[in-house]
Amino acid sequence: MKVSKEIMKESIPFPSVERLTKLFSLLQSVKKEGKEKISSAELGTLTGFHAHSIRKDISMTEALEGGKDGYVLEDLKNVISATFDFKKKKRVCVVGLDMFGAAMLSNPDAGSSEFEIAAGFDSNTNRMEIISTNVPLFHVYKIEEKVRELGIEYAILAVNPENAVKSAERLIAGGVKGILNFSPIIIAPRNGVQIRNIYLVEELRLLSATLRSMSRSAQQQCCDT
Amino acid sequence: MKVSKEIMKESIPFPSVERLTKLFSLLQSVKKEGKEKISSAELGTLTGFHAHSIRKDISMTEALEGGKDGYVLEDLKNVISATFDFKKKKRVCVVGLDMFGAAMLSNPDAGSSEFEIAAGFDSNTNRMEIISTNVPLFHVYKIEEKVRELGIEYAILAVNPENAVKSAERLIAGGVKGILNFSPIIIAPRNGVQIRNIYLVEELRLLSATLRSMSRSAQQQCCDT
DNA sequence: TTTCATCTGTGAAATATTTCACAGATAGGA
DNA sequence: TCCTATCTGTGAAATATTTCACAGATGAAA
Numbered sequence: 001m002k003v004s005k006e007i008m009k010e011s012i013p014f015p016s017v018e019r020l021t022k023l024f025s026l027l028q029s030v031k032k033e034g035k036e037k038i039s040s041a042e043l044g045t046l047t048g049f050h051a052h053s054i055r056k057d058i059s060m061t062e063a064l065e066g067g068k069d070g071y072v073l074e075d076l077k078n079v080i081s082a083t084f085d086f087k088k089k090k091r092v093c094v095v096g097l098d099m100f101g102a103a104m105l106s107n108p109d110a111g112s113s114e115f116e117i118a119a120g121f122d123s124n125t126n127r128m129e130i131i132s133t134n135v136p137l138f139h140v141y142k143i144e145e146k147v148r149e150l151g152i153e154y155a156i157l158a159v160n161p162e163n164a165v166k167s168a169e170r171l172i173a174g175g176v177k178g179i180l181n182f183s184p185i186i187i188a189p190r191n192g193v194q195i196r197n198i199y200l201v202e203e204l205r206l207l208s209a210t211l212r213s214m215s216r217s218a219q220q221q222c223c224d225t
Numbered sequence: 226m227k228v229s230k231e232i233m234k235e236s237i238p239f240p241s242v243e244r245l246t247k248l249f250s251l252l253q254s255v256k257k258e259g260k261e262k263i264s265s266a267e268l269g270t271l272t273g274f275h276a277h278s279i280r281k282d283i284s285m286t287e288a289l290e291g292g293k294d295g296y297v298l299e300d301l302k303n304v305i306s307a308t309f310d311f312k313k314k315k316r317v318c319v320v321g322l323d324m325f326g327a328a329m330l331s332n333p334d335a336g337s338s339e340f341e342i343a344a345g346f347d348s349n350t351n352r353m354e355i356i357s358t359n360v361p362l363f364h365v366y367k368i369e370e371k372v373r374e375l376g377i378e379y380a381i382l383a384v385n386p387e388n389a390v391k392s393a394e395r396l397i398a399g400g401v402k403g404i405l406n407f408s409p410i411i412i413a414p415r416n417g418v419q420i421r422n423i424y425l426v427e428e429l430r431l432l433s434a435t436l437r438s439m440s441r442s443a444q445q446q447c448c449d450t
Numbered sequence: 451t452t453t454c455a456t457c458t459g460t461g462a463a464a465t466a467t468t469t470c471a472c473a474g475a476t477a478g479g480a
Numbered sequence: 481t482c483c484t485a486t487c488t489g490t491g492a493a494a495t496a497t498t499t500c501a502c503a504g505a506t507g508a509a510a
Contacts, residue, residue, distance in 0.1 A: 022411060024430070025411070025427045026411050029409075046411065048414045083437075085433070086433075086434075102324060103324035104325075106324065107325075107425055109426050110429075113430075161254065177432075178433065185254060186273075188273040199334075200329070201250070201334050202246060202247065203405050204379055205246050205249065206242070207379060208403065209245070209311075212308075213308075213309065
């Protein structure tokens, strides 16, 4: 159970990883507005996180001296990017090309990010012929082969519930490292493959459940002065 | 800062709310397979949560005696449902009807759940005329009015980044209680309105960041014996 | 160059959450 | 009816995370 000091230093707690990832996305938009510096308090207002947490998160990445008016936006972006290797291009595929999947295929945001949508898969050949896209499309039987061949690391799973598990298995067999599962089935993590389950109805339920449970409804609602 | 004991009892920690919500969705599918009872260990395997956590979560809801072979599936569903009021019908609207939004409009899962998609909004009248749906569509100018009139409590926000904040303000003015924001902008929580930001690229980044940060990569990967 | 207001960086305290261990409950079989 | 194997329910211990408070750094202004 013991881990050496050096390795420990690398290990950033998951909640911090989450916040830093969000900050990174946020910084992209703020940058467009021409801002050059930004303080932890401002970041707090924009995200709803405590400024304290933000500072601590940032201090976990790399030495980065914040000047008088806060962090240099560009530096901060670079540090987060370096910590998680956000600059490296990564290939993604979309499995299941009904309306939702097709929308993912042509998602303009992905194109301007480090993620390149490199393939689409579906079990319905007729449907694939109708879709107009530059992304190469294949039958789901070819998932394992093409994922390996094209070096695809991540997958967006948007198939119906019956096929979700089988598709996930094919993706894992092909060697993907992470799956974003939008189908209404929870896929349990396995073999070190990261899986995030995002199911529309469940997200709505979570909203309503959170409102109901008074618990930490104050959760992310305040920020530093 | 002090809260009376009774109210405290109602307050379920957010991570537990999350897990219970997922369990509820899971139980719906398991039920279809004809199972009548299910143990915390089985639930653990299916979700990737620790069986211990699951038992503790369940014990936070209501008295529910688990028999020899685990929980009675139907009872468990009812208890979770009662805790968060999942039986009550709720109205939802979709703002922004490009491919993604349109896919949401006709999401078959929503239809079979407690959420009813009661309206769609877009700023492009031409686009709205093309969409074939039974859901009534309106111009975004009418958001506040229609949300109030139709008693819409939740919104799915799928507009482009430039319009996200304005749309959110209109929704809040109309009285929605929760927003699921799929646009690539973080909307900070306000006025007690719950907001969940789900941005495709960011979710992909989070997958890759989690893989990179050795931290808790073991996070949800094991479960009870 | 000194002062001052403003921010960050971070160990330590306060909380929250997860994990554990085991008492108690249950049902099936002898 | 009693025994046994199998589960749950839950206080308490172990961890993890958030929050705090304040020392130290910075740059602008005088």
